[in-house]
Amino acid sequence: MIGVLALLAPKSETLPRVNQGGMISEARKREILADLREGFFRICALACAALFVYRGVYHFVQDPTRFNIALVAVSETLTFTWLLLSRRPVTRDWSPLAVVASVTASFGVALITMEPGIPIIPIYVAAPLQFLALWFVIWGKLSLGRSFAILPANRGVMTGGAYRLVRHPIYAGYLTGHVLYLLSAFSFYNLAVYAVITYLQVYRILREEALLAAEPEYRSYMERVRYRLFYRIF
Numbered sequence: 001m002i003g004v005l006a007l008l009a010p011k012s013e014t015l016p017r018v019n020q021g022g023m024i025s026e027a028r029k030r031e032i033l034a035d036l037r038e039g040f041f042r043i044c045a046l047a048c049a050a051l052f053v054y055r056g057v058y059h060f061v062q063d064p065t066r067f068n069i070a071l072v073a074v075s076e077t078l079t080f081t082w083l084l085l086s087r088r089p090v091t092r093d094w095s096p097l098a099v100v101a102s103v104t105a106s107f108g109v110a111l112i113t114m115e116p117g118i119p120i121i122p123i124y125v126a127a128p129l130q131f132l133a134l135w136f137v138i139w140g141k142l143s144l145g146r147s148f149a150i151l152p153a154n155r156g157v158m159t160g161g162a163y164r165l166v167r168h169p170i171y172a173g174y175l176t177g178h179v180l181y182l183l184s185a186f187s188f189y190n191l192a193v194y195a196v197i198t199y200l201q202v203y204r205i206l207r208e209e210a211l212l213a214a215e216p217e218y219r220s221y222m223e224r225v226r227y228r229l230f231y232r233i234f
Contacts, residue, residue: 048103049079051110052076053076055110056073056114057070060073065123066123068181069114072130075137076110078141093208098207105203105204108196111193113189114185117190118185119183119184120183120184121184126183134177136173136176137174137177139169140163143162157215159225164225165231167227167228168228171201178194205228209222209228
């Protein structure tokens, strides 16, 4: 188990440091514990995402006309792929509330029902728009590189690519995709799930910005790019 965690956790750039007595230093012990905690967190996140992707693929195989389900599954696959590739942050918010809010906001989508529901807008309208939202997510993640994170963290200030338009393009793309899926397979249950996810996502954004605002570069970026998700809305 420890070996698996070590593989999933970001690798340190230095070899284990030892003191004169041949023992691992306290600083190195803290690094090892941080790696193990990071690896355990990634395993839990991947398990949640994998379960959702399995459900999505299963329903799509049952009804190949439901492209909205396939697009949601692809979106979640990208989430845990980037999570595996991400690098260790400079600082991360490990407070219990931040952990619960971030994990729920990221993987709470696994709680939605994938039944057809009530199509407020037809799939042939929703699916192409979902596809565009997914590409905006991909653009945001490519712009971010290995700095992707689930928890609020400081992996450096990103200002290029999709981040020239809004401060949180990945979240904007996900939220747009959620709304489009909900409208193409509406149920009050899914509405409640997405409402909770969106509320926690906003909390996550505010926590992340509070962390990054410690950097003068990010404060300058906030002045240049005023909107978090959508132009003239938020």
